[in-house]
Amino acid sequence: MLIFYGLNMIRISKLPVILLISCFYASNLEAQSIFEPQVICNGFCSADSILFFSEVKSGDCLAKNSEDSLGLHQIKFKNSQAIPDELLTVFYYYPELAHLKIQVSSKAIKQTMNCRPSPLNIFRTKPNRRYNLIINNNKGKYIGLKFNELSFNIKVGWLGHELAHICEYEKMSTMQTIRFALKYVGSKEYVRMVERNTDLITIKHGLAYPLYDGTDFLLRNKEISAKYREYAITNGLSLSEIKCFWCSLPTVNE
Numbered sequence: 237m238l239i240f241y242g243l244n245m246i247r248i249s250k251l252p253v254i255l256l257i258s259c260f261y262a263s264n265l266e267a268q269s270i271f272e273p274q275v276i277c278n279g280f281c282s283a284d285s286i287l288f289f290s291e292v293k294s295g296d297c298l299a300k301n302s303e304d305s306l307g308l309h310q311i312k313f314k315n316s317q318a319i320p321d322e323l324l325t326v327f328y329y330y331p332e333l334a335h336l337k338i339q340v341s342s343k344a345i346k347q348t349m350n351c352r353p354s355p356l357n358i359f360r361t362k363p364n365r366r367y368n369l370i371i372n373n374n375k376g377k378y379i380g381l382k383f384n385e386l387s388f389n390i391k392v393g394w395l396g397h398e399l400a401h402i403c404e405y406e407k408m409s410t411m412q413t414i415r416f417a418l419k420y421v422g423s424k425e426y427v428r429m430v431e432r433n434t435d436l437i438t439i440k441h442g443l444a445y446p447l448y449d450g451t452d453f454l455l456r457n458k459e460i461s462a463k464y465r466e467y468a469i470t471n472g473l474s475l476s477e478i479k480c481f482w483c484s485l486p487t488v489n490e
């Protein structure tokens with residue numbers, strides 16, 4: 237009786253692990269379609285177009301988009317630095333995400349900014365998912381870029397990249413999100429693939445120059461650590477790739 241009880245205990249304690257591994261493999265094939273394994277731009281864009289280099293400025297989109305018309309009342313600011321102008325502006329480029337519940341906060345994190353699904357989303361239905369957008373307050377171990385000192389254009393580009401991550405999460409089922417998180421933590425190649433796809437989504441949403449401006453700033457800024465610069469070069473699209481993808485957009489060539 238004791239032996240039987242003991243075996244059952246082992247099985248029960250391993251159940252979450254077995255369940256997680258099963259889900260991981262079950263969602264494996266399905267998740268392949270979310271990311272392009274190779275994000276490569278064929279061609280070269282030499283155009284120094286005024287259209288490409290037009291900055292997003294504070295107030296550019298606010299007149300066209302009030303908080304109410306975008307439905308941004310779902311976005312909550314918690315201990316955050318004052319960034320509503322940048323957020324209002326960036327949602328002009330992502331109107332499909334404006335209805336989502338996003339909590340913006342500021343705390344000590346490894347990166348300058350990150351955007352993750354709430355861990356409680358595994359218990360929520362898709363329409364009730366929540367996302368956390370966190371900006372590094374630079375009070376912890378890892379000092380990122382000083383967000384408030386960046387230009388408006390760069391801030392919008394940076395936020396645009398984070399919202400592009402939400403576009404990816406929104407395409408995933410709960411199991412795919414779990415699989416994504418495990419792979420993102422465990423594989424450098426996967427991080428590169430995800431980040432390049434995310435940059436491409438940012439460009440497709442009309443934020444090629446803000447993304448370019450932010451990447452250029454990262455590469456030029458001497459205060460940024462070599463490690464951080466290396467991370468950006470390895471994982472993000474290069475300046476010429478950003479231009480090349482922008483040139484290949486149908487709207488540019490119309």
Ligand SMILES: [Zn+2]
Nearest residue numbers: 397401431434
């Ligand atoms: Zn990213």
